[in-house]
């Protein structure tokens with residue numbers, strides 16, 4: 315008699331979440347015990363609180379040579395900053411904490427937030443409490459919940475939807491935030507705050523939270539600086555007669571894949587329905603609870619909502635979504651993303667004020683010899699008392715400025731040896747890299763530390779070919795998880811093995827399409843020489859106004875592969 319096969323067993327993380335008592339685990343007991351790291355269960359729960367246990371990978375060799383036992387444990391801490399908007403005082407407080415407890419750097423992330431690296435166990439609570447003291451939270455910056463909600467940060471009030479979507483991002487972030495009081499008990503005041511809900515059963519997430527992480531973002535069609543098609547849930551503004559009338563709801567974007575597993579892949583989100591502004595939270599809750607109920611809880615590599623969309627198809631997804639929405643599902647309007655803006659340099663806001671966008675290479679804010687970026691940003695914020703906005707392209711915007719501020723900013727940047735945006739090539743400004751080694755435990759290859767050198771190499775090649783002013787970027791990641799969204803870029807470099815990378819080409823600058831594999835297993839030192847023949851062909855064969863990604867798409871994957879062989 316053949317044996318009946320039951321449903322696959324839930325992944326071990328499911329049991330950890332279910333037994334966590336509202337995300338408490340034994341986190342507080344471990345902290346007070348005085349040891350320098352957490353065990354597996356708490357390591358998973360810490361993510362919901364916005365922190366990851368890491369180890370200094372650079373120190374591995376020297377520790378073992380020096381006879382030191384164990385690992386050099388430290389913590390990465392990530393903030394939750396909806397739409398990337400913070401006050402001057404919050405920036406200054408973050409900067410103080412970076413100097414006091416972290417590795418003296420602040421890392422702007424690809425989701426408009428900040429991360430600290432190198433915080434040791436003794437300083438973990440003080441750092442998170444310090445962030446809360448300036449009214450910033452780390453709760454649900456990571457974990458199987460809704461993460462930081464993104465929105466184009468530009469204070470460009472000439473665009474009808476900009477203010478609305480930035481406000482809607484804040485409201486959605488609050489609506490989808492976990493309601494557990496564990497966070498405040500552990501990190502902030504130790505006092506049990508009344509939440510009005512039964513402990514450990516969240517009104518949206520229930521007892522076992524989501525099957526996996528969940529990400530949301532808002533954009534306008536003209537400016538996809540948040541890469542809305544890479545998000546689990548996207549709100550794309552819809553205009554009628556120049557008025558912002560609501561959003562198309564897009565579902566199922568995501569980047570991460572696993573080498574050697576063809577059933578894992580990056581995926582572009584699909585338009586599911588149209589909603590008005592007052593339906594933003596209800597639509598978000600409907601999508602997230604659908605994911606909670608139907609997502610894969612057995613295989614974490616296939617647990618993202620994008621696989622539900624890919625496996626079911628748009629029609630079935632819409633059918634199921636309609637049963638979760640508290641209003642009739644309206645079909646999406648005919649709207650696509652069409653552009654991207656980095657928001658750099660000096661720009662009028664449209665209300666008599668201005669903003670200045672500064673390009674931050676790979677988002678790393680640090681002082682390093684004559685290059686004193688951290689000091690420059692601190693000084694600008696101190697002197698001007700200005701609001702700070704972070705972009706999903708790892709850059710920083712100083713906002714609500716008077717006309718006289720421009721000269722002061724330029725002066726401070728020059729004094730601190732920081733290049734102005736116009737002094738950087740488009741390729742450097744449009745590029746992104748994830749942190750990778752030494753902090754990321756999943757990194758196969760270097761990324762943040764390698765990309766500046768690769769751009770140093772490619773700039774002269776572009777200059778020689780007369781392409782230096784062309785607008786395209788390189789997005790590099792140390793592994794296939796795709797934290798710098800490499801699979802939508804015009805050139806994507808993804809860590810493969812040792813110091814070898816997969817080169818992807820053919821994405822659209824505005825993030826509306828996936829790229830394709832151009833060459834596998836390319837040693838880092840050969841990357842620029844491998845891409846050069848394709849750049850030469852592009853220069854000779856492009857049509858008027860055709861950008862590099864569109865050219866690669868037109869000639870097709872096989873031809874690109876042959877040129878780079």
Ligand code: SRM
Pocket residue numbers: 366390392422423424425426427428429455461462529541544567568569570571615618677747748749750753754755756795796797798799
């Ligand atoms: Fe990411 C895991 C860094 C945006 C896909 N990501 C990680 C971890 C936490 C490694 C880990 O699990 O131990 C990395 C910490 C490295 C370090 O030392 O700091 C990490 N991810 C980052 C950041 C800091 C990259 C950056 O250059 O800024 C970004 C933080 C954003 C934030 O503020 O919340 C970051 N990660 C992304 C994005 C881009 C986005 O969200 O728009 C993606 C691709 C989109 C997506 O989610 O599909 C992304 N990160 C991943 C994945 C793959 C998930 C999957 O579906 O398979 C992992 C691995 C995992 O979750 O198991 C991951």
Ligand code: SF4
Pocket residue numbers: 748749750751754755756757758761791792793794795796797798
């Ligand atoms: Fe780490 Fe990979 Fe993300 Fe880079 S892409 S930060 S190596 S998980």
